Amino acid sequence: MEQIIYLEPTDDLPAIRDRLDWAEAKRVVLVLPKGHTALRNPVGLRLLARHAAAREMEIVLVTRDRLVADLAREQGIAVSRSVEGGQRVRSAAVPSVGAFTPLPSAAVPSATAPRVAPRAAARGTRWGQMGVVLVLIAVVGLLLVGVAVVVLPSAEIIAQLPAVPLSESTLMQADARLTEMQPITAAVPARDIRVERPGTERVQVSGRKDVPDAKAQGEIVFSNKTDSEIEIPAGVVLATSTGVIVRFQTVETVTVPAGFGAKAVAKIEAVEPGLGGNVQPYVINRVEYPPGIGVAAVNEKPTSGGSVKSVPVVSNEDKARARAQLLQRIQQEAYLLLRNELQEQEFLLPETMVAIPISEVYDKFTDEPAEELTLDMIVVVKALAISGKDANALALQALERKVPQGMALVPRTLQFRPTEVKAVEEQRVIFVMEASGTAAPVVDETGILNAIRGKPVSWAAQYVQSALGLESPPEIRLRNGWLGRMPLLTMRMTLHAPLPGESP
Secondary structure: OEEEEEOOOOOOHHHHHHHHHHOOOOEEEEEOOOOOOOOOOHHHHHHHHHHHHHOOOEEEEEOOOHHHHHHHHHOOOEEEOOHHHHHHOOOOOOOOOOOOOOOOHHHOOOOOOOOOOHHHHHHHHHHHHHHHHHHHHHHHHHHHHHHHHHOOOEEEEEOOOOOEEEEEEEEEEEEOOOOOOEOOOOEEEEEEEEEEEEEEEEEEOOEEEEEEOOOOEEEEEEEEOOOOOEEEOOOOEEEEOOOOOOEEEEOOOEEEOOOOOOEEEEEEEEOOOOHHHOOOOOOEEEEEEOOOOOEEEEOOOOOEOOOEEEEEEOOHHHHHHHHHHHHHHHHHHHHHHHHHOOOOOEEEOHHHOEEEEEEEEEOOOOOOEOOEEEEEEEEEEEEEEEEHHHHHHHHHHHHHOOOOOOEEEOHHHOEEEEEEEEEEEOOEEEEEEEEEEEEEEOOOHHHHHHHHOOOEHHHHHHHHHHHHOOOOOOEEEEEOOOOOEOOOOHHHEEEEOOOOOOOO
């Protein structure tokens, strides 16, 4: 009856002995996991061998650790590289612990000699015999290892695996209303994230506008309508009587002589600057202020000199430009802040970002003359944080469907990235997720080494090339291979199968 026990990486020597004690079979195959260290020393293996001998139990170690295998053989423990091989390997017969060899009659102690308990004597004899056996086994094991290293052939096989680049795009959606992935609809959960940012933007105005510049000037003729002399002070307001009313005022004091129809000329200028003050003769004919001063007035000559100039003013386009620039800058700043809000394996699509101004104040009005326009704004920016773990899982499923038969994806070559946003809706975004990676043949090292052991080197090279789908035969470095054949022991062969660009 045989029993297979798979050890854990954390099992120490006491734990291994306990598991042997619980075994129901007299032959036990111990399978050591990769990285197991409890038996990487001769003392531990010697104690394990003694414990098995004490239970009259046959043990076989299954390990790929060469150090453990060599040390185990030195202690007389059978070793195999696979479970199947371990089931076939037979170890040396285990001596019965309870066996007792009686002493010859001449050796029987006299009545006066100190008496030794029979059980203690048997125990001492048994341990002495076991010590001798273990020493002999260790010596033979060391000799065999030395012979194997020096005489037995060894082989190193280097097979450059073919690499098949693969990529696949998957249309999926992220929805803030979902709490878990939905593979059927290719939907993954998302969540709303938001930040609030203030900002100020200053722009040079681009609008232009003509504004009044110089005042028109001219002369007015006053005519006395009384018999008395009349003094006309500066500041008397005059106006046109037809069309758009344009007002002028005297800029000097004049005296109109006494007598009806007596005249006097005074200089005038328009009250407001601009082209409107340039009027034709005889249109300024009303005295507005002060009223009833007893004179008539008229301009016998046109007025001139009124002008305008072009100045920068705030336009609606300036306001729109300042707003667009500020929103863009705030969104860029908010993008970095939103990324800090992402949890592990989440990602952010910039297209889902929405900026909502909650305060917007301009320091100038439209058409107001100015060199610069300032905008102060407070903006809330929100976006969708998408579950990258779920999106990558969906994309990986699609990519795995493209892997050729007999090959598998190389995990370290996998890459995932969103490539295109199809639509953005409230709490939902539809986008394309691309997965890419490299596929390589699945390497059954144990099966290949078992198939080629003892075979001619050329046959082994063709077999490995066919089994792994190689473009060219592998490189086989044979040592002590005088017969041109691969080693009979798989433990004397190693297979290195790197991808292109990797060193073996």
